[in-house]
Amino acid sequence: VHEKPSFQDAGKILREALEKHLLIIVTGNCRVNYEGRASSTLDWGNRFAIIKTDASVLIHRPSGYEPVNWQPSGCVFNVMPSERELYIRAVRLQPKETLKIYFNLIFNILVSNLIDEGQFDLYVSESDMKKALLTDPSLIEDGLKPISSEKILEDAGFADIFAEDSNGNFVIVEIKRNPAGKEAVYQLERYVKTAKKKVNRTVRGIIAAPVIQREAQLLLASRNFEYKRVPLRKCYQLLKFKKTPKLLEFNEKPR
Amino acid sequence: VHEKPSFQDAGKILREALEKHLLIIVTGNCRVNYEGRASSTLDWGNRFAIIKTDASVLIHRPSGYEPVNWQPSGCVFNVMPSERELYIRAVRLQPKETLKIYFNLIFNILVSNLIDEGQFDLYVSESDMKKALLTDPSLIEDGLKPISSEKILEDAGFADIFAEDSNGNFVIVEIKRNPAGKEAVYQLERYVKTAKKKVNRTVRGIIAAPVIQREAQLLLASRNFEYKRVPLRKCYQLLKFKKTPKLLEFNEKPR
DNA sequence: ACGTCGATCTCGAAC
DNA sequence: GTTCGAGGTCGACGT
Numbered sequence: 443v444h445e446k447p448s449f450q451d452a453g454k455i456l457r458e459a460l461e462k463h464l465l466i467i468v469t470g471n472c473r474v475n476y477e478g479r480a481s482s483t484l485d486w487g488n489r490f491a492i493i494k495t496d497a498s499v500l501i502h503r504p505s506g507y508e509p510v511n512w513q514p515s516g517c518v519f520n521v522m523p524s525e526r527e528l529y530i531r532a533v534r535l536q537p538k539e540t541l542k543i544y545f546n547l548i549f550n551i552l553v554s555n556l557i558d559e560g561q562f563d564l565y566v567s568e569s570d571m572k573k574a575l576l577t578d579p580s581l582i583e584d585g586l587k588p589i590s591s592e593k594i595l596e597d598a599g600f601a602d603i604f605a606e607d608s609n610g611n612f613v614i615v616e617i618k619r620n621p622a623g624k625e626a627v628y629q630l631e632r633y634v635k636t637a638k639k640k641v642n643r644t645v646r647g648i649i650a651a652p653v654i655q656r657e658a659q660l661l662l663a664s665r666n667f668e669y670k671r672v673p674l675r676k677c678y679q680l681l682k683f684k685k686t687p688k689l690l691e692f693n694e695k696p697r
Numbered sequence: 698v699h700e701k702p703s704f705q706d707a708g709k710i711l712r713e714a715l716e717k718h719l720l721i722i723v724t725g726n727c728r729v730n731y732e733g734r735a736s737s738t739l740d741w742g743n744r745f746a747i748i749k750t751d752a753s754v755l756i757h758r759p760s761g762y763e764p765v766n767w768q769p770s771g772c773v774f775n776v777m778p779s780e781r782e783l784y785i786r787a788v789r790l791q792p793k794e795t796l797k798i799y800f801n802l803i804f805n806i807l808v809s810n811l812i813d814e815g816q817f818d819l820y821v822s823e824s825d826m827k828k829a830l831l832t833d834p835s836l837i838e839d840g841l842k843p844i845s846s847e848k849i850l851e852d853a854g855f856a857d858i859f860a861e862d863s864n865g866n867f868v869i870v871e872i873k874r875n876p877a878g879k880e881a882v883y884q885l886e887r888y889v890k891t892a893k894k895k896v897n898r899t900v901r902g903i904i905a906a907p908v909i910q911r912e913a914q915l916l917l918a919s920r921n922f923e924y925k926r927v928p929l930r931k932c933y934q935l936l937k938f939k940k941t942p943k944l945l946e947f948n949e950k951p952r
Numbered sequence: 953a954c955g956t957c958g959a960t961c962t963c964g965a966a967c
Numbered sequence: 968g969t970t971c972g973a974g975g976t977c978g979a980c981g982t
Contacts, residue, residue, distance in 0.1 A: 443698050443805060465759045467722065467745070469809055479975040480819055481933075487815030490722070496760035504720045504811035505751035507769055507962060514762055514977080536953095539975070550698060552807060554724055556759035560742030564735055568958060600956090619958080623970075628883065657970070678736075734960040763977065769962080794960070823973065855971090874973080878955075910955070 444551045452548050453523030459553045466493040471547035474511045478539020499532045513541045566674050568619040574677035582670050601633040611644040618651035627661045699806045707803050708778030714808045715774050721748040726802035729766045733794020754787045768796045821929045823874040829932035837925050856888040866899040873906035882916045
């Protein structure tokens with residue numbers, strides 16, 4: 443930690459830390475310009491700039507979840523201290539975009555060599571839901587038999603699950619982890635339309651999601667599609683139980 | 698800045714800083730659990746936790762643009778130091794979600810009273826494009842006359858611009874700031890379909906964007922819609938010139 | 953490299 | 968409150 447360094451010292455500290463790919467946090471008063479996919483200006487104010495080990499940059503204001511300005515990883519730095527300020531330029535190629543940071547006050551600079559190999563696990567993603575529903579299709583409907591989830595509909599994007607119901611109808615399932623909105627219905631509609639052209643059978647459309655929005659429900663009904671509520675909890679439990687037997691070589695089929 | 702505080706001291710520092718709504722950055726070794734809209738676990742590793750003045754939380758690893766864990770603004774904190782660790786719990790209601798952070802090493806704690814009133818301006822957003830195109834519709838097509846951009850299509854969402862071309866045809870323009878993809882075509886298609894039912898005229902569909910993706914271009918052609926390239930630069934210049942006269946009370950009409 | 957889609961998306965606006 | 972769409976979205980995965 444360096445408290446109130448001169449701009450010259452700050453320049454040295456930053457260059458050395460960048461060289462070694464250390465984590466840098468600079469707190470101070472600054473203004474920021476961005477030019478690239480868009481353009482932005484940020485007037486003087488107290489913020490902190492984070493330069494990470496992968497050469498990404500984040501400018502954070504004292505409040506708000508999102509960085510006000512940033513640069514993705516892999517950018518090239520130019521640190522230019524002068525008598526009055528510290529100027530940091532971070533340039534990214536492809537697409538070409540430039541972030542310019544001007545500090546006229548530096549409160550402190552924190553340089554750390556952080557080692558983080560810790561594993562991160564997240565449950566339950568939409569693909570987890572898909573796994574669960576393929577493992578136990580009765581979560582959607584009794585007697586439902588998934589068909590190869592390969593591409594069947596070539597042109598209309600890819601639906602989540604294709605299946606056959608107990609009456610031999612073709613079924614397309616659109617999975618949403620989040621509250622299903624109109625967009626999900628439109629997606630499903632496109633899949634069903636394309637499928638009807640290719641398959642000479644009745645084609646049912648089903649949205650499987652924890653919740654569906656009211657408007658989407660109406661739209662769904664107007665298209666004669668169906669909604670099946672699938673709690674995330676159930677998917678989580680199913681996946682948990684599915685894994686354990688495998689590890690123990692129990693091959694008891696889940697039901 | 699507090700270097701290597703004891704867990705007890707760290708607890709005091711954090712509580713006081715939270716009380717005063719100061720910015721807090723804690724660097725150390727920690728593990729993190731999240732439970733709410735999803736669930737996640739993060740194993741031990743060196744990270745820094747940011748607690749902002751609006752009671753939001755960000756856990757950042759030494760690399761990567763995005764926080765590995767976070768909590769949106771307005772959450773409630775519980776700081777619990779023990780002999781072996783510092784446990785911070787951040788709970789958000791609506792939706793209920795809980796973030797639990799356990800530090801078994803604290804490298805340092807940075808507490809700052811940052812004042813940031815600086816204005817942030819971003820150009821060119823999609824609504825900027827709309828403004829520009831309404832100011833000078835010839836950017837899309839000569840003789841195009843925008844119609845009230847109020848809701849005309851009640852049920853099919855809202856198109857960006859409604860207009861009449863020099864032949865009296867109804868025109869719907871879908872604006873995209875980013876490369877226009879298939880989704881833009883589908884959106885346009887829905888608007889045009891609805892419009893055709895309500896308007897007893899020829900309805901043209903136009904996508905106005907800096908670039909259009911190849912696949913989207915094909916889809917567009919199959920629907921007999923059109924694409925008009927609109928460089929962001931032109932919109933930016935138009936808005937710049939439009940503004941200046943206003944400030945100076947020149948009322949010379951652009952174009 | 954481009955295209956597609958999910959996300960604890962976040963954020964804001966409109967209804 | 969709900970819904971909807973934009974975002975310098977980012978990131979992952981597929982081609």
